[in-house]
Amino acid sequence: MTELTHPLSGDQAEAYDTVTEALRAQGIDLVEGMTTPPREGRARTLAIIGKAGSGKTLLLAQLYRAMEQAGVDIVSADYEGRKRKDRRTLAILAPTNKAASVLRMRGVPATTIHRILYTPVYDPEYEKIAEWLAGNGEKPEIEGLTEIALERARLFYAGNKSIPGALAAAGLRGSDFITGWKRRDEPLDVGMIDEASMLDDKQFEDLQEIFPNLILFGDPAQLAPVNQSGTMVFEKLPAPQVLSLSRIHRQEASNPILDLAHALSDPALGFEEFEREIEAAAARDERVVWAQRVEVDKMARSPVLVWRNATRIRLIHAFRNVYGAPDDALLEGEPLICDGLELPLKHRKKRLDLEARGLIKGAQVIYLGPGRKPGFSRLHVVGAEDPQVSAASIVKIEKPDEEEPFIPFAARMGATFLHGAAVTIHKAQGSQWRDVQVFAPDLYAAARMGRSEAGQPLWKRLAYVAITRAEERLFWVVRNRLAKPTQPLSTEDLVVLKPKLELEGEET
Numbered sequence: 115m116t117e118l119t120h121p122l123s124g125d126q127a128e129a130y131d132t133v134t135e136a137l138r139a140q141g142i143d144l145v146e147g148m149t150t151p152p153r154e155g156r157a158r159t160l161a162i163i164g165k166a167g168s169g170k171t172l173l174l175a176q177l178y179r180a181m182e183q184a185g186v187d188i189v190s191a192d193y194e195g196r197k198r199k200d201r202r203t204l205a206i207l208a209p210t211n212k213a214a215s216v217l218r219m220r221g222v223p224a225t226t227i228h229r230i231l232y233t234p235v236y237d238p239e240y241e242k243i244a245e246w247l248a249g250n251g252e253k254p255e256i257e258g259l260t261e262i263a264l265e266r267a268r269l270f271y272a273g274n275k276s277i278p279g280a281l282a283a284a285g286l287r288g289s290d291f292i293t294g295w296k297r298r299d300e301p302l303d304v305g306m307i308d309e310a311s312m313l314d315d316k317q318f319e320d321l322q323e324i325f326p327n328l329i330l331f332g333d334p335a336q337l338a339p340v341n342q343s344g345t346m347v348f349e350k351l352p353a354p355q356v357l358s359l360s361r362i363h364r365q366e367a368s369n370p371i372l373d374l375a376h377a378l379s380d381p382a383l384g385f386e387e388f389e390r391e392i393e394a395a396a397a398r399d400e401r402v403v404w405a406q407r408v409e410v411d412k413m414a415r416s417p418v419l420v421w422r423n424a425t426r427i428r429l430i431h432a433f434r435n436v437y438g439a440p441d442d443a444l445l446e447g448e449p450l451i452c453d454g455l456e457l458p459l460k461h462r463k464k465r466l467d468l469e470a471r472g473l474i475k476g477a478q479v480i481y482l483g484p485g486r487k488p489g490f491s492r493l494h495v496v497g498a499e500d501p502q503v504s505a506a507s508i509v510k511i512e513k514p515d516e517e518e519p520f521i522p523f524a525a526r527m528g529a530t531f532l533h534g535a536a537v538t539i540h541k542a543q544g545s546q547w548r549d550v551q552v553f554a555p556d557l558y559a560a561a562r563m564g565r566s567e568a569g570q571p572l573w574k575r576l577a578y579v580a581i582t583r584a585e586e587r588l589f590w591v592v593r594n595r596l597a598k599p600t601q602p603l604s605t606e607d608l609v610v611l612k613p614k615l616e617l618e619g620e621e622t
Contacts, residue, residue, distance in 0.1 A: 163357070170332075186303075209317075213545060305321060337579055405592065408595065410436055419542050420539065434511070550583045550587070552590055
């Protein structure tokens with residue numbers, strides 16, 4: 115019988131029991147700690163919803179551990195072993211690399227939704243090592259790899275559960291053992307999806323095709339995806355399939371950031387009154403800062419969150435100016451946001467390669483310098499398990515009052531990037547940073563316009579999402595001013611624990 119590692123509250127326990135019963139009907143018994151082969155034609159989707167701090171992540175982690183102890187295989191994005199008819203599987207997914215990395219830091223082996231759509235194709239010789247590490251085969255003898263190299267791989271895998279990382283620890287490069295990528299051609303079993311408020315209808319349909327059993331975790335107070343008419347996918351499910359968590363659990367010594375986020379649910383609260391609450395919280399707790407200016411040092415790793423696109427472009431322009439960035443080049447350490455891939459359909463293999471490495475729309479990236487070939491950039495993909503890549507890049511620098519962005523350098527085609535020193539609150543969903551700066555004049559403008567979304571004043575939904583991006587400190591910036599940097603941009607903070615995989619190849 116599985117034992118919970120943390121006691122659950124009443125609403126969490128009720129949700130846990132409902133999921134447990136649904137899984138038992140599907141042949142996964144968390145109480146007895148055993149599984150039976152999948153049953154045909156009995157698919158089900160459940161949603162667990164609640165505001166920030168209501169315990170969704172804790173519940174997700176408890177369910178993951180219970181399923182693992184019951185014998186369910188956890189599907190890794192980097193390698194899947196030989197299929198078994200009786201095998202039960204679980205994949206834990208998030209819409210972005212950053213959101214997945216937040217779960218991984220809490221001990222939950224998450225990957226991105228996009229990444230699970232594609233599986234790597236391994237060289238047959240090196241696949242023997244992967245099967246051995248995964249416990250599905252004998253220790254192989256590989257020409258060119260010593261016993262010491264294989265032991266390094268074993269030790270790495272024991273601590274990190276990453277096949278590519280283990281092979282890299284043995285002295286191999288990604289191009290040695292991964293020969294390509296293919297779209298998943300077989301369905302999986304159980305999928306747990308964090309940050310489900312970010313899913314659009316198409317993504318939800320794709321997930322339902324892959325997973326007969328889905329458990330969604332989402333926050334109904336966040337912003338709905340663009341072009342979703344203000345609705346989230348879990349809001350369309352029948353009431354019995356939606357489990358609500360109402361109690362706030364993430365309140366260690368009273369968390370002032372969460373207190374402010376939940377104060378926004380008061381329908382009588384106006385913008386001016388809310389700002390007075392922020393100022394009062396800042397006076398009594400250092401985790402909230404009433405800021406007179408934007409701290410430029412923080413923008414390199416934690417973007418300023420804004421509502422208006424014009425504000426975003428203005429702040430990016432100011433950021434580059436204070437660091438003395440030239441018009442025709444990027445400085446090492448500048449933040450970027452992937453804006454998609456500009457590749458023709460015939461270059462599907464290259465698209466799969468880049469997307470599988472984390473270069474998907476919305477990915478946060480740090481520029482490390484030029485690549486070995488013209489138009490290539492060395493990049494650090496924030497939150498990715500193997501973050502350092504080199505890829506053909508098209509970098510667009512937007513400027514105030516100019517319709518067309520300036521392009522300091524570009525490959526003919528490849529991954530496209532916008533600057534990432536400031537981002538819209540919509541695009542910040544799914545991410546968290548230790549310190550978050552919210553540009554309050556933009557939210558004031560939204561309040562003055564009187565716009566609503568899904569029956570809620572837009573400024574409140576924006577403020578809620580922006581505030582809950584902060585893990586430790588919230589900076590509420592009230593003036594349109596920028597501080598001077600205290601040190602030059604650097605990449606020294608981007609420590610990579612696992613050996614990097616090389617991506618640089620022929621430009622397409």
